[in-house]
Amino acid sequence: MDFRLNEEQEMWKNVVHDFVRDEIKPYAAEYDEKAEMNWDAIRKMGQIGILGMRVPEEYGGSAIDSIGVAIAIEEIAWGDGGTALTLEAHNELGCAPVAEFGSEEQKGKFLPSVVSGEGNLTALALTEPQAGSDLRNVQTRAVREGDTWVLNGSKAWITNAGAAEFIITLAKTDSQKGSQSMSMFIVPTDAPGLHIAPPEKKMGAGCTHSHEVRYENVPIPRDYLLGEEGRGLHQTLHILDGGRISIAALSVGIAQAALEESVKYAKERETFGKAIANHQAIQWMLADAATEIHAARLMVYHAAWLKDQGKNVTKAGGMAKLFATEMAERVTYKAIQIHGSYGYSREYPVERMYRAARLMTIGEGTSEIQRLVVARKVLEDTV
Numbered sequence: 001m002d003f004r005l006n007e008e009q010e011m012w013k014n015v016v017h018d019f020v021r022d023e024i025k026p027y028a029a030e031y032d033e034k035a036e037m038n039w040d041a042i043r044k045m046g047q048i049g050i051l052g053m054r055v056p057e058e059y060g061g062s063a064i065d066s067i068g069v070a071i072a073i074e075e076i077a078w079g080d081g082g083t084a085l086t087l088e089a090h091n092e093l094g095c096a097p098v099a100e101f102g103s104e105e106q107k108g109k110f111l112p113s114v115v116s117g118e119g120n121l122t123a124l125a126l127t128e129p130q131a132g133s134d135l136r137n138v139q140t141r142a143v144r145e146g147d148t149w150v151l152n153g154s155k156a157w158i159t160n161a162g163a164a165e166f167i168i169t170l171a172k173t174d175s176q177k178g179s180q181s182m183s184m185f186i187v188p189t190d191a192p193g194l195h196i197a198p199p200e201k202k203m204g205a206g207c208t209h210s211h212e213v214r215y216e217n218v219p220i221p222r223d224y225l226l227g228e229e230g231r232g233l234h235q236t237l238h239i240l241d242g243g244r245i246s247i248a249a250l251s252v253g254i255a256q257a258a259l260e261e262s263v264k265y266a267k268e269r270e271t272f273g274k275a276i277a278n279h280q281a282i283q284w285m286l287a288d289a290a291t292e293i294h295a296a297r298l299m300v301y302h303a304a305w306l307k308d309q310g311k312n313v314t315k316a317g318g319m320a321k322l323f324a325t326e327m328a329e330r331v332t333y334k335a336i337q338i339h340g341s342y343g344y345s346r347e348y349p350v351e352r353m354y355r356a357a358r359l360m361t362i363g364e365g366t367s368e369i370q371r372l373v374v375a376r377k378v379l380e381d382t383v
Contacts (some may be wrong), residue, residue, distance in 0.1 A: 003013075003071065003298075005067075006312045007021075007073075007296065009067060009068060009071060010090075012068050012071060013063070013071045013075065015048060016050065016071065016072045016075040016076070017047070017075045018120065018202075018244055019041075019044070019045075019048060019050075020075050020076055020078060020079035021079070022374065023038075023040070023041040023044060024038060024041050024076065024079035024080050024083055024287055025078070025079035025080065026205035027041075027353060028079060028080035028082075028083070028349070028352070029349060030080075030345070031080070031207045032080070032082060032204075032205075032206035032207055033206065033346070034206070035199070035201075035206035035207075035301050036206070036207070037086060037208070038080070038082070038083055038205055038207055038277045039380070040084065042086070042087075042117070042121075043117045043118075043298060044084075044117065044198075044229065045087070045117060045119065046115060046116045046117020047117060047211065047257035048358075049061075049062030049064065050062075050072055050076075050087060050089065050091075050213070051087075051091070051114065051115045051117055051121075052091075052095065052110045052111070052115030052116075052365060053068070053069045053072060053091045053115070054069070054091050054092065054096040054099050054100075055094050055095050055099050055115050056099060056107070056118040058113070058114040059107050059111040059112055060111065060115045060116055060139055061095075061099070061111065061115050062115075063108075065304075065308050065315045066245065066304035066305070066308045067301055067304045067305060067308065068172075069091065069092075069245075069246060069249075069304070070245060070246065070248075070249035070300050070301065070304045071249075073087065073088075073246045073249040073250050073253065074089050074249040074250065074253035074255060074273060074297075074300075076250075076253065077249070077250040077251070077252070077253025077254050077257070078253040078254075078256055078257045079253075079257075079352065080207055080356075081204075081205055081207035081254045081356030081357065081359075081360075082204070082206055082207030082208040082356055083207045083208065083252065083254070083358075084250045084253060084254075084332045085159065085208040085250060085359070085363070086121070086160060086163075086208040086209075086363060087137050088209065088243070088246045088247065089121075089122075089123065089124065089159040089160050089185075089208075090114075090121045090122050090123075090160060090252055091246070091381060092145050092239070092242055092243040093122075093123065093124035093159070093168070093239060093243055094114070094122025094123050094160065094164065094166075094167075094168060095111065095114065095115065095122055095234060096125065096239055096243075097168045097184060097228035097239055098110055098168070098186065098226065098244060099111065099224060100238075100239075101184065101227035101231075102186075102226055103223075104183060104214065104228070105223070105275045106223075106224075106226070108187065108355065109286070110153040110166055110186060110207075111373050113165065114165050114166075117326050118163050119319050120163050120164055120165040120189075121156050121163045121165070122160065122164050122165060122166060122167075122168070123159060123160040123161045123164040123166075123167045123168070124158070124159075124167070124168045124170075124239070125155040125158045125167050125169045125170065125187075125213055126153055126155070126170050126236060127151065127155060127157050127158070127242075128140065128153070128154060128156055129154065129156050130290065132163060133369045134169075135170070135182075135233060135236060135307050136179075136233070136355070138153075138170055138171070138172060138182060139153055139172070140152070140153025140154065140169065140170070140171045140172065140215060141153055141156065141172045141173075142172070142173050142183060142185060142207075143173075144169040144173075144222065145173075147221065148218050148219045148220065148221065149185060149219070149220050149221075149222060149225065150217055150219050151169065151171055151185065151187065151193075151215040151217075151218040151220065152217060152218070152220065153171065153214075153215050154212065154213065154214045155169070155212070155213040155214075155215075155350040156213075157178070157200065157211075157212075157363075158209045158210060158211050158212070158213050159163075159208060159209070159210050159363075160208075160209070161196050161210075161211035161213050162196050162209055162210065163212050163279070164189050165185050165188065165189060166187060166195075166339055167187045167189060167213065168184055168185070168186060168187075168226065169182075169184070169185045169186075169187045170182055170184055170232050170233075170236055171183060171185060171232070171259070172328065172369060173229055173230065174230065175195065175233075177230060178326055179233050179234070179262050180231070180233075180234035181192060181230070181233075182230070182233045183225060183226075183228075183229045183230060183231065183232040183234075184225075184226040184227060184231075184232045185205065185216075185220060185224055185225055185226060185237050186220070186224045186226055186237070187218065187220055187224070188220070191218050191219065191220055192218065192219065193215065193216040193217045193218040193219070194214075194216075194218050195213070195214040195216065196212075196213050197211050197213070197214075198211070199211060200212075202221055202359075203358060203359070204352065204356045204358060204359060205354025205355065205356045205359050208243050208343060212248075221233055229343050237314075240364060240366070241307075241313050241314050242307060242317070243299060243312070243320040243364050244317040244318060244364055244365060244370075245303045245304055245313065245317045245320055247321050247322070247325065247360055247364050248296065248299065248317075248320035248321045248323075248325065248352075249300045249304075249324070250302045250360065251296070251321075251324040251328035251357060251360045252297050252300060252327075252328070254292055254328050254330040254332065254353050254356055254360075255289065255292070255293050255296070255324075255327060255328040255332065255357070256358045257296060257353060257359075258289075258290045258328075258331050258332045258335040258353045258354075259286070259290060259331060259335070260339045261335060261339075261348070261349055261350050262285075262286060262289070262334070262335045262339070263277070263286060263381065265338060265339055265348075266282050266338055266344075268297075269322060269340075270331065276338070282338055283344075285334045285337065285338060286338075288330075288334070289330075289335075292327045292330065293294070293327065293331065295323070295325045295327075296320070296323055296328075296338055297321040299316075299323055299324065300320050300324060301320060302316060302320075303316035303317045303319070303320045306312055314373060314377055314379070315373070315374055315377035315381075318370045318373040318374045318377070319374055320367075321365065321370055322366070322367055322370035322371065322374065325357070325360040325361045325367065326358075326361055327358040328360060328365060329354075329357050329360075329361060331357075332350060332354035332357045333354060335350040335353065335354070336350050336351060336357070359361070
């Protein structure tokens with residue numbers, strides 16, 4: 001059992017880390033304060049393959065394996081959690097459905113521009129005001145009229161919607177078919193009748209934007225149906241399995257950055273005649289943080305490895321997301337505690353990290369939903 005990254009993965013990690021160190025981390029506080037996306041950095045990501053990690057090479061992507069994706073998302077989150085969430089949603093939620101379920105024509109039409117850095121990003125619209133975790137209660141509808149699908153409804157908290165070229169949209173196509181009542185569609189953001197509201201005002205993660213999206217008789221061509229009609233729920237659950245691994249990796253990156261800031265501060269700050277790093281109370285907090293980060297990273301890599309082996313990752317991905325996201329909140333909380341009053345100030349980055357980490361236990365399935373998902377798999381697997 002070899003726990004080392006291979007040579008290619010190490011090289012990839014170093015490339016992304018150096019990019020984040022130079023292009024994202026130094027500007028994270030500024031962009032978060034302004035609640036703006038770091039477009040200069042995002043455009044450059046196309047040149048090194050970050051914008052097309054789930055896309056085959058023939059469509060301009062880098063086709064990186066799941067461990068490589070986890071590595072990249074962790075490194076970006078080490079620089080800024082909000083930017084990492086933008087890239088996670090683009091790769092795992094927007095591009096992946098087209099790459100996995102799209103026809104050759106759809107892949108060729110929609111993917112090249114969004115992975116190059118020359119076009120915009122992508123988004124996935126699942127959540128509705130009355131249907132967050134309860135996907136079966138989705139009310140957005142798609143009705144076929146000749147060679148056109150017409151969509152009506154609304155979505156909420158859609159990451160990247162305002163910066164997307166297209167939004168993958170889950171809608172009901174036949175309410176009488178139970179789990180086969182929904183389908184996925186590729187909806188270009190310039191489609192008539194599509195309205196994207198300004199970004200929501202959030203607690204943190206200012207470098208990523210979430211929007212309300214309304215569909216008012218939005219017409220799209222018949223061949224913008226993604227995959228088979230009636231397979232939308234199954235496609236969604238499959239995509240979320242992969243996305244949860246990346247959210248877990250993102251949480252590890254935030255926690256790692258918070259730990260590094262805590263160690264640095266603990267060595268510099270003195271009380272009672274010595275650096276606080278020499279106080280047992282501080283050492284215990286640092287030890288707990290390092291241990292939990294290590295455990296979470298191993299869970300992420302294991303889930304990613306299973307995905308690359310073609311195994312079912314519902315349980316492993318749910319476990320990784322549950323543990324890593326709650327771990328990141330604990331670690332960033334302790335980071336503020338270690339910094340004392342300064343930790344509560346925007347002069348130091350740990351308060352920004354805490355605000356970003358808080359979102360991760362909610363998005364792409366709350367901790368409560370992860371516990372239900374994991375418990376069901378445990379009950380199924382136990383004889």
